[in-house]
Amino acid sequence: MKRYIIEREMPGIGLAQREQFREAAQKSNEALAQLAPDVQWVESYVTDDKVYCVYLAKDESLVRKHADMSGFPADKITEVKRIMDPTVAAA
Secondary structure, three states: OEEEEEEEEOOOHHHOOHHHHHHHHHHHHHHHHHHOOOEEEEEEEEOOOEEEEEEEEOOHHHHHHHHHHHOOOOOEEEEOOOOOOHHHHOO
């Protein structure tokens, strides 16, 4: 499967309460259950006004379908070509 970064414009999301995140995760998981095993949610990073999500999927259309089913924006979807971390520096 390919790895994608999804950028979601969600003004004020950084101020959301724990319950709102729980409800959003439940909604996402319901959609993922219907699309499994072709889409997997890895993790998300919440900033003041955006959420950046990491997904594994067979293709971008499945990431968009998940967004539509769960009701979340998917303003930008970018396929990850490589993963780089500090160990890349080792010879």
